[in-house]
Each structure stands twice: as structure tokens, then as C-alpha cells.
Amino acid sequence: MTQQIPSTEPELAGVRNFRDVGGLPTVDGRRVRHGVLFRSGHLAHATAQDADFLDSLGLHTIFDFRNAADQKLEGPDVELSGVRNVNLPLSDPADGAEFWKMVRDGDLDQLRGILADGKGANRMIASYRSIIKERTDEHSRVLHALAEDSVPALMHCAAGKDRAGLSIAVTLLAVGVEREAIVADYLESNAKHRRYKVRRSGSDSAAYSPEIMELLSPLFDARAEYLTAAFETIDETWGGVDTYLEQGLGITPETRERLRERLLD
Numbered sequence: 001m002t003q004q005i006p007s008t009e010p011e012l013a014g015v016r017n018f019r020d021v022g023g024l025p026t027v028d029g030r031r032v033r034h035g036v037l038f039r040s041g042h043l044a045h046a047t048a049q050d051a052d053f054l055d056s057l058g059l060h061t062i063f064d065f066r067n068a069a070d071q072k073l074e075g076p077d078v079e080l081s082g083v084r085n086v087n088l089p090l091s092d093p094a095d096g097a098e099f100w101k102m103v104r105d106g107d108l109d110q111l112r113g114i115l116a117d118g119k120g121a122n123r124m125i126a127s128y129r130s131i132i133k134e135r136t137d138e139h140s141r142v143l144h145a146l147a148e149d150s151v152p153a154l155m156h157c158a159a160g161k162d163r164a165g166l167s168i169a170v171t172l173l174a175v176g177v178e179r180e181a182i183v184a185d186y187l188e189s190n191a192k193h194r195r196y197k198v199r200r201s202g203s204d205s206a207a208y209s210p211e212i213m214e215l216l217s218p219l220f221d222a223r224a225e226y227l228t229a230a231f232e233t234i235d236e237t238w239g240g241v242d243t244y245l246e247q248g249l250g251i252t253p254e255t256r257e258r259l260r261e262r263l264l265d
Contacts, residue, residue, distance in 0.1 A: 016041035017160035017194040026176040041160035044075035061150035065090040065163040090163040120218030140249040147258040161189040189222040
């Protein structure tokens with residue numbers, strides 16, 4: 001069974017789902033170094049104390065995978081001194097805009113129509129597959145940046161679960177982390193204190209009824225089947241991780257070795 005090194009997790013008031021991915025094991029017996037690769041939800045609501053903590057990490061680069069619609073909804077990231085901010089949207093601003101409006105504003109019948117009977121989970125699986133197949137340029141840029149000079153780095157999207165989760169997974173695959181360990185880290189996003197706060201129009205109890213929350217759960221859960229679908233897409237499309245990295249992302253063996261030097265103990 002995969003065993004992770006326990007680490008102290010800070011309590012951040014305005015940043016959800018923050019963690020250091022250090023300690024994860026590779027297939028050849030090494031581990032991800034602590035203090036070089038972090039993941040979280042957006043930083044738009046970070047408090048002054050949160051910002052002080054983030055400053056203390058000595059970050060070189062923050063990768064923000066949100067799109068313009070996300071940034072309009074949540075706001076820009078808090079500014080940290082001396083940190084390079086790289087915005088690489090992993091979904092188009094118009095992608096699913098009508099869908100997410102229904103999630104926020106829709107009544108029960110509408111939500112049943114778009115999410116019931118497995119449709120919500122199927123949408124998530126399709127999204128994970130498409131990000132792997134269609135966002136190779138973005139993932140290539142992240143890996144090349146990490147190999148060159150961009151650590152310590154923080155990767156985030158809105159919830160820190162899907163787009164950031166996939167980018168973290170691709171990075172971990174590139175340095176040889178065990179798939180079981182990648183999935184285990186991904187599932188940590190389900191912890192109650194880490195979960196994205198669902199935004200629904202209205203404050204009455206009907207907006208957050210048990211049935212509505214159950215319908216919405218596939219969108220806000222981290223489910224192993226989602227990340228497994230991404231792995232399957234790599235295997236089905238490119239025949240495996242090595243070919244995906246070399247042909248899909250343009251990552252040479254030399255670049256992978258530099259990544260390993262920067263990220264692994």
C-alpha cells in the first residue's frame with residue numbers, strides 16, 4: 001500500500017484546498033521534495049495572514065488555470081511580492097457558461113435535466129478527457145517552465161480540484177510518481193475543509209435542498225473515475241505516459257531528468 005509522509009497543513013482562512021504534494025513516492029523509490037510543488041483553490045479571497053504564509057513559501061511562479069469567467073466571478077489572485085503569475089486557462093471562457101448558469105440559478109427540474117441519471121458524472125469525465133487531449137500546449141508550457149526555473153510553484157484553478165488536479169497529475173506522471181499515489185493525493189480534495197463552496201442564487205433552504213446538493217455532487221466531488229479517465233485517455237491516445245510526454249507535450253528525456261532533479265529528493 002502507498003504510504004505518504006505526513007506533513008503539517010496550514011489553516012488558511014481564505015484559500016481552499018491548499019497542500020504541499022511533497023512526500024509522494026515514485027516508482028523507482030524516490031519521493032517528491034517538500035516545499036517545491038503546491039496546489040490550491042484560487043487566491044482571490046486570501047486574507048493578509050494567508051498572503052503572509054504564501055509569501056513565506058518563497059514561490060517563484062503561480063500557475064492560474066482559471067478562465068476569464070472564473071476570474072470575473074471570484075476576482076483576481078492576491079498579489080504576492082516577487083512572484084511570477086502565469087495565467088493558462090484550461091477551459092474556454094464560454095465553455096459551459098450556460099451550463100454553469102443553470103447550476104447557479106436553475107430550479108430543480110432544470111438541474112434534474114442536466115445532471116440526473118449519471119449525466120453530471122459523465123460531463124466531468126468528458127471534461128477530463130478533453131483537457132488531456134486538447135490542452136497539450138498548456139501542459140507542455142507548465143512542464144518546460146518547471147524544468148527551467150519555476151520552482152517552488154503553486155498550481156491552482158477555482159476549486160483546486162479539476163484543472164489544477166490534472167496539471168499536478170501530469171507533472172507527477174512526468175517525474176515517475178506512482179499512479180496510486182497521484183489518485184490518493186487527488187482524492188484529498190474531498191476533505192470537508194478543502195471543498196469548494198457551492199454558489200447558488202438565493203439563500204433560502206430550497207436553493208440548497210438535499211436533492212439539489214445530491215444532483216450537484218458530481219461536479220464538486222473528486223472521484224477516482226475522473227482521474228482514471230484522464231489516465232485512460234493518455235494510454236488510449238498515445239499508448240502510454242512516455243509517448244504522451246515526448247510526442248504530445250514535446251518533453252525530451254533531458255527535460256524529464258531536469259524535472260526530476262528539481263522536484264524529487
